[in-house]
Amino acid sequence: xxxxxxxxxxxxxxxxxxxxxxxxxxxxxxxxxxxxxxxxxxxxxxxxxxxxxxxxxxxxxxxxxxxxxxxxxxxxxxxxxxxxxxxxxxxxxxxxxxxxxxxxxxxxxxxxxxxxxxxxxxxxxxxxxxxxxxxxxxxxxxxxxxxxxxxxxxxxxxxxxxxxxxxxxxxxxxxxxxxxxxxxxxxxxxxxxxxxxxxxxxxxxxxxxxxxxxxxxxxxxxxxxxxxxxxxxxxxxxxxxxxxxxxxxxxxxxxxxxxxxxxxxxxxxxxxxxxxxxxxxxxxxx
Amino acid sequence: xxxxxxxxxxxxxxxxxxxxxxxxxxxxxxxxxxxxxxxxxxxxxxxxxxxxxxxxxxxxxxxxxxxxxxxxxxxxxxxxxxxxxxxxxxxxxxxxxxxxxxxxxxxxxxxxxxxxxxxxxxxxxxxxxxxxxxxxxxxxxxxxxxxxxxxxxxxxxxxxxxxxxxxxxxxxxxxxxxxxxxxxxxxxxxxxxxxxxxxxxxxxxxxxxxxxxxxxxxxxxxxxxxxxxxxxxxxxxxxxxxxxxxxxxxxxxxxxxxxxxxxxxxxxxxxxxxxxxxxxxxxxxx
Amino acid sequence: xxxxxxxxxxxxxxxxxxxxxxxxxxxxxxxxxxxxxxxxxxxxxxxxxxxxxxxxxxxxxxxxxxxxxxxxxxxxxxxxxxxxxxxxxxxxxxxxxxxxxxxxxxxxxxxxxxxxxxxxxxxxxxxxxxxxx
Amino acid sequence: xxxxxxxxxxxxxxxxxxxxxxxxxxxxxxxxxxxxxxxxxxxxxxxxxxxxxxxxxxxxxxxxxxxxxxxxxxxxxxxxxxxxxxxxxxxxxxxxxxxxxxxxxxxxxxxxxxxxxxxxxxxxxxxxxxxxx
Ligand SMILES: [Fe+3]
Ligand SMILES: [Fe+3]
Numbered sequence: 054x055x056x057x058x059x060x061x062x063x064x065x066x067x068x069x070x071x072x073x074x075x076x077x078x079x080x081x082x083x084x085x086x087x088x089x090x091x092x093x094x095x096x097x098x099x100x101x102x103x104x105x106x107x108x109x110x111x112x113x114x115x116x117x118x119x120x121x122x123x124x125x126x127x128x129x130x131x132x133x134x135x136x137x138x139x140x141x142x143x144x145x146x147x148x149x150x151x152x153x154x155x156x157x158x159x160x161x162x163x164x165x166x167x168x169x170x171x172x173x174x175x176x177x178x179x180x181x182x183x184x185x186x187x188x189x190x191x192x193x194x195x196x197x198x199x200x201x202x203x204x205x206x207x208x209x210x211x212x213x214x215x216x217x218x219x220x221x222x223x224x225x226x227x228x229x230x231x232x233x234x235x236x237x238x239x240x241x242x243x244x245x246x247x248x249x250x251x252x253x254x255x256x257x258x259x260x261x262x263x264x265x266x267x268x269x270x271x272x273x274x275x276x277x278x279x280x281x282x283x284x285x286x287x288x289x290x291x292x293x294x295x296x297x298x299x300x301x302x303x304x305x306x307x308x309x310x311x312x313x314x315x316x317x318x319x320x321x322x323x324x325x326x327x328x329x330x331x332x333x334x335x336x337x338x339x
Numbered sequence: 340x341x342x343x344x345x346x347x348x349x350x351x352x353x354x355x356x357x358x359x360x361x362x363x364x365x366x367x368x369x370x371x372x373x374x375x376x377x378x379x380x381x382x383x384x385x386x387x388x389x390x391x392x393x394x395x396x397x398x399x400x401x402x403x404x405x406x407x408x409x410x411x412x413x414x415x416x417x418x419x420x421x422x423x424x425x426x427x428x429x430x431x432x433x434x435x436x437x438x439x440x441x442x443x444x445x446x447x448x449x450x451x452x453x454x455x456x457x458x459x460x461x462x463x464x465x466x467x468x469x470x471x472x473x474x475x476x477x478x479x480x481x482x483x484x485x486x487x488x489x490x491x492x493x494x495x496x497x498x499x500x501x502x503x504x505x506x507x508x509x510x511x512x513x514x515x516x517x518x519x520x521x522x523x524x525x526x527x528x529x530x531x532x533x534x535x536x537x538x539x540x541x542x543x544x545x546x547x548x549x550x551x552x553x554x555x556x557x558x559x560x561x562x563x564x565x566x567x568x569x570x571x572x573x574x575x576x577x578x579x580x581x582x583x584x585x586x587x588x589x590x591x592x593x594x595x596x597x598x599x600x601x602x603x604x605x606x607x608x609x610x611x612x613x614x615x616x617x618x619x620x621x622x623x624x625x
Numbered sequence: 626x627x628x629x630x631x632x633x634x635x636x637x638x639x640x641x642x643x644x645x646x647x648x649x650x651x652x653x654x655x656x657x658x659x660x661x662x663x664x665x666x667x668x669x670x671x672x673x674x675x676x677x678x679x680x681x682x683x684x685x686x687x688x689x690x691x692x693x694x695x696x697x698x699x700x701x702x703x704x705x706x707x708x709x710x711x712x713x714x715x716x717x718x719x720x721x722x723x724x725x726x727x728x729x730x731x732x733x734x735x736x737x738x739x740x741x742x743x744x745x746x747x748x749x750x751x752x753x754x755x756x757x758x
Numbered sequence: 759x760x761x762x763x764x765x766x767x768x769x770x771x772x773x774x775x776x777x778x779x780x781x782x783x784x785x786x787x788x789x790x791x792x793x794x795x796x797x798x799x800x801x802x803x804x805x806x807x808x809x810x811x812x813x814x815x816x817x818x819x820x821x822x823x824x825x826x827x828x829x830x831x832x833x834x835x836x837x838x839x840x841x842x843x844x845x846x847x848x849x850x851x852x853x854x855x856x857x858x859x860x861x862x863x864x865x866x867x868x869x870x871x872x873x874x875x876x877x878x879x880x881x882x883x884x885x886x887x888x889x890x891x
Contacts, residue, residue, distance in 0.1 A: 067851060068850065068851060068852065071850075112838040112841075113786070113789075113790060113836065113838035113839045113841075113842075114793070117786070117787060117790045118458050118779060118783055118786050118787060118790075118839075119457070119458055119459045119460075119787075120406060120408070120411070120455055120456070120457050120458075120459075121455060121456040121457075121458075122406070122408055122453075122455040123448060123453035123454055123455065124453050125406070128643065128647075135793075136793055136794075136795075137793065137841075137842075137845065138792060138793055138798075138841065138842045138844075138845025138846060139845045139848075140795075151647055155643030155644070155646075155647065156643075158643065159494075159495050159629075159642070159643060162409060162495045162497065163495055163498065165497075165498070165500075165501050166453055167408075167409035167410050167452055167453035167454065167497065167501075168409055168453065169406055169407060169408040169409065169455050170406070170407040170493065170643075171405070171406050171407075172404050172405055172406075172407075172646075172650060173405045173406075174405075206774065206836060206838055207456065207774055207775070207776070207779050207836075208445075208765075208773050208774060208775040208776070209445050209448050209449055209775075211448065211451075211453065212449065212451070214451075215451050215453075245874075247771065247855075247875075248837045248851065248854070248855045249771070249772065249827075249831055249837040249855070249858060250770040250771050250772060250828060250831060250858050250859075251769070251770030251828070251858060251859055251860065252768075252769055252770030252771050252859075252875065252880055253770075253855040253856065253858050253859050253866075253875075254855060254856070254859060254866060254869055254870055254874050254875040255874060255875045255877065255880060256870075256873060256874025256875060256876075256877075257877040258873070259877075260877070279764075280764075280765075281764045281765055281768075284765050284768055284771065284773065285765075285768050285881050285882075286877060286881070289768075289771050289772075289773065290837075322870075322873050322874055323870040323871065323873075323874055325850070325851055325852045325870070326851060326852055326855045326870065326874075328874070353718060354717065354718060354719065357717075398705040398708075399653070399656075399657060399703065399705035399706045399708075399709075400660070403653070403654060403657045404646060404650055404653050404654060404657075404706075405654075414776065414780070421660075422660055422661075422662075423660065423708075423709075423712065424659060424660055424665075424708065424709045424711075424712025424713060425712045425715075426662075437780055441776030441777070441779075441780065442776075444776065445762075445775070445776060456776075458779075458783060492641065492703060492705055493641055493642070493643070493646050493703075494632075494640050494641060494642040494643070495642075531741075533638065533722075533742075534704045534718065534721070534722045535638070535639065535694075535698055535704040535722070535725060536637040536638050536639060536695060536698060536725050536726075537636070537637030537695070537725060537726055537727065538635075538636055538637030538638050538726075538742065538747055539637075539722040539723065539725050539726050539733075539742075540722060540723070540726060540733060540736055540737055540741050540742040541741060541742045541744065541747060542737075542740060542741025542742060542743075542744075543744040544740070545744075546744070565631075566631075566632075567631045567632055567635075570632050570635055570638065570640065571632075571635050571748050571749075572744060572748070574638075575635075575638050575639075575640065576704075608737075608740050608741055609737040609738065609740075609741055611717070611718055611719045611737070612718060612719055612722045612737065612741075614741070
């Protein structure tokens, strides 16, 4: 049977992708960011999953205002890096896992999550920057990826509670898949940042670090935090952090297993407008 | 405050639209169908709603396999009748109600239904045939309509229970809208029919009439019926009947009010490949 | 396949699930293209050439050319998509549905007027049928 | 408007909700069109003519021409859509964000390097600020 082995959390700042793609990764400004992922790249090589279930949000790229799905699961065989206005990122195509994706879709819909099934979509920096941070610049990504897009652009976005429960449902779905696969769930976006209006540039270190603490030790409590707290404390785009609760909900401790091991934790300000946060949690019964 | 005054249930067979549009409505074959809606047209004129919330399914018209939303709410100001392969039906444009639609979307998403918001879509016979049956052939539809599309094309479709609960959530949403509107919820599709394979043409009168009985008197029990029973007993396309539970869930008796009044009930076989069922339930405290 | 499929014992019926959808993706998207009048014209002018623009299997193309809807469904087609071929050919939904049953158009229409195909004997594969239908 | 909006007291912040989305629909869809290289070329060649192809309000068009992103947001624009204008102009997200704060590009960048805009004094409209920012 398939099983979830770890969850990974990381910001997905577009400027990080741009720095890599334009050869600026060696500059001191960016070195401070990439240094936080040195451990992670090594860890991913050692703990290489068979599939990554990657939770992210589309930034008005694949989804315009014509159709805004709350939750969309990518069931295609491949996904192209999107042209977000300055040409597609020069990174590998994303290879999907249609069988597992379809299985998760079926299982999760039957657990009363009203997914939108997507068979064709380009993926933007929300998905490709975490892959770059965790894998560097390989000629191909190390394993298939299932893109799972969450609406955090138009209010109301799904609640923290809904996201945590969705993670639990994804775990059940993965565990009922009839093949011996190691699956990681990644939650991306955040941490505190605001890209709009006179308050742009907002950063809240205390909020961010408390969020990381609670994500590790008190996810059920954290899931009760209302949207307004994210917006007020972490900036209008800080709301992306609700997506981390999907990955957290997929960990075994919420289904009765022992708490996960914290393998890595990193926090840095700034990358462009954003506070970068990163966490790796491993199932302790690995 | 807005309130729900009634729910209407009806099949939405495309051939009924074609019969009307090509002047065949007077033929004996079709007269037997339209006769069942004479009362309903009169009733609708008398009980004219300010908005119809119309639950239907898209038949591979607005949604291809690229994106398949489980639940999609139409928030646009207008919706064009679709070209389903033989040109658009010669019926009026559908005028939406963007304010109420957006309010219901916000409220229902916050009640943990993961809607897809749609701001541009053409509507097919699933939506326009019920309007034709209930309104005849007017130069404009009598009121704004909020299209609510449910995936019943690709398995798994949402469960009966999920649909009934969605109806309850829609009721709460409508009742918290700050304008004095009379809203009807319509559930469409069904009844028994199968359009594919050697079993095409299946009709099950007993199942259909029991479904109508239970929809009136035991919606909570009916909501527990699994998909396989719809498919086995009512044909592969009979699964559309789950959508009737959304309209039923919006009635007040499930929130503590007295049972609704059965204003009209009609059943006829056949219209093309399909058993036609039709029901009008009125809130008793009108 | 690891998907749970409680519907496999329903006779003469193919449920359009994720596996079917994946198998039939390009077949169904081809059908969808027939919703545009200019594509209908191009398809009718040279069916084979139009089909060759789509990454469908040869089997799928042959099934479309032969208008063998049962075969199309086996190969991943869904009836709501396949209906666009029927619309292009000027066929009604009743003609299309009937064509899959092995019955003549007239016999199928008469069966519907007489109340449709009975459920008895049609619930499960191998079930004893009380009458021929 | 009957939508519940608990976020109206957050200073310098516009939440992109259904009302904003409706107001800004065509403005945002115009922005989206700039994701295609040929549209970027056409827009740059004659901005006014390109904007006139869209059913936007005159105010929205003026705000785009002036690159007044705060005004665009007021008129229903969303930052992820507006970012396509920035990309067309060759601006980074940091330059775009900074342009809305009234700060110089340099001052904004330095603020970010120094740890960003502090939360103290920025939680609620009218809140006393412990320092100028
Ligand atoms: Fe983001
Ligand atoms: Fe239908």
